[in-house]
Amino acid sequence: MGAADVVPGVSGGTIAFIMGIYDPLLESIRRINPSLISKWNKEGIYVVWTHINGTFLCSLLAGILTAILTLAKVVSYALTEHPIVIWSFFFGLVIASTILMIKQVRNWSIIEILLVVTGAVFAYVITVANPITLEFTLLAVFFSGLIAICAMILPGISGSFILLLLGMYVPVLDAVTSFNLPVLGLFTVGCLIGILSFSHMLSWLLNKFRSLTIAFLTGLLIGASCKIWPWKETIGFRVNTSGEQIPLPLIEKVLFPAAFETATGQSAQLDIAVPMMVLGFGLVLGLEKISIKPSD
Template identity: 30%
Template sequence: MFIWSNIFRGIAMGVTELVPGVSGSTVAMFMGVYERLLQALNDLTTRNWKRALGFLIPLGLGMGCALLLFSHLITYLGKYHKMPLFYLFVGLILGILPFLWRSSHIQTNKSFRLFHLMLIFLSFTLVALLRLLHDPTASMEQTGSVEHTANMLTNLSFSTYLFLFAAGWIASTALVLPGVSGALMMIILGAYDTATIALKSFHIPVIFTIGLGVCAGIFITSRVIRFFFNTYTQVTYAVMLGLVAGSIVLIFPVGMPYSFLYGVICILSLFAGFMTAITFGKVERT
């Protein structure tokens, strides 16, 4: 009944959600489970709810473990090895784009027309412009507010919990949309530090409040996206392509590696991410 291999997929998605600018649903796409994820979320309120839970529970367990176990590691990499980390995800996204393009043609048996190309450009631009609001590659280096945020966890009011619930809801909308990062939305809303410190210190009330908002948002947003996939398949794929491609601009590191060896490491990270996505894409086709 339970698809236990989803634990590993959930871990990959959870680690990704810890990186501002990178979407866990993008990883779900190259692992070939994105549409199955949307279907399972929709099936929760149907007679197929047992099958949906068999898919979702292992996935959720994997994501939860990743959020709790890898938050320190991702924070460390983001602070001291930012460029290789983000080049790895740039490579993943570059490898996903051919898979998405090919999937669109397979699902609809049609080529993109001018209208669809315009949708790709528009959604690409909208995501890329998020960098003007906040640079996700710089946010992981900012540690000045961490101590202040840790102190805040002991003085949270009812209105703060409402805000955290709303932040989780909004971030979950980004979580379901490929190319849009839930972590980045939390940063823009000003709730990222609170959520990160809560995870590190295992602060149950904050984790539960944000998680409740995330669950509520995912449940509703997934239904909307599933409707568009079923009704306007090619249009939806065009928008997804633009969102995912735009996230490259969003997370691309600024500046040059400080040494030749570090530059080689960045290139190898980019290549590793690209080949990982291509390999998963080939497995999905077979």
């Protein structure tokens, strides 16, 4: 989940869904509320820890933080130096994830179909939206964490991509790589408040209207897939503090491989891209085989 959350366009929520820990994750987060204080006083810390599935949450958080802290530089380098290879892998992963989510919809009706379409349109509009340049302030860092974390636990919408839309992806990534504690601390506080609030609503929807909710989430995954299509032409740039032109990942044109070669003069690398797609697709199916089933 941590590795996926570093990449703009891939959601950690998708990985959680594949591995079968999505529902336990939401339920554990939902149980973190002020009533825990009373439970602690009456029944002790062990009961509280068991109630929120603390071992599960800490293990998951440790894995996410480890991946973010260790892979941030690696992912940034790979996306810059080998974009087609990396995006091909994630595209295969997301396509397989979409198929698995479609299988989770119990009853297909006109409502489910409309929700898939609505989710797809909503996610697509987000992926082609123009970026907003927020002034880098501590308040902006806090609200970025508050908003981005909600996307991070949604299959299909990437929290990193939301940070890109807000113009906060580079500052936050720089804070991670330089270990800027004040910025990271405030961003974390925003994430905690956002996830504790949003998880209640999402958990309730999955419990009461599971098929409808999964249909909408499937639409999000489909609509966002264009963002991770491997062959894109960057048509927008920003100027960094050194006066250099840096490509804007948000402003891109999706192309077929042949058109990509014509427009950019670069190889489509189909001999590598196709196997990487197959690898990503197969990895998801493999993870699904060993995932935690509802009956487990």
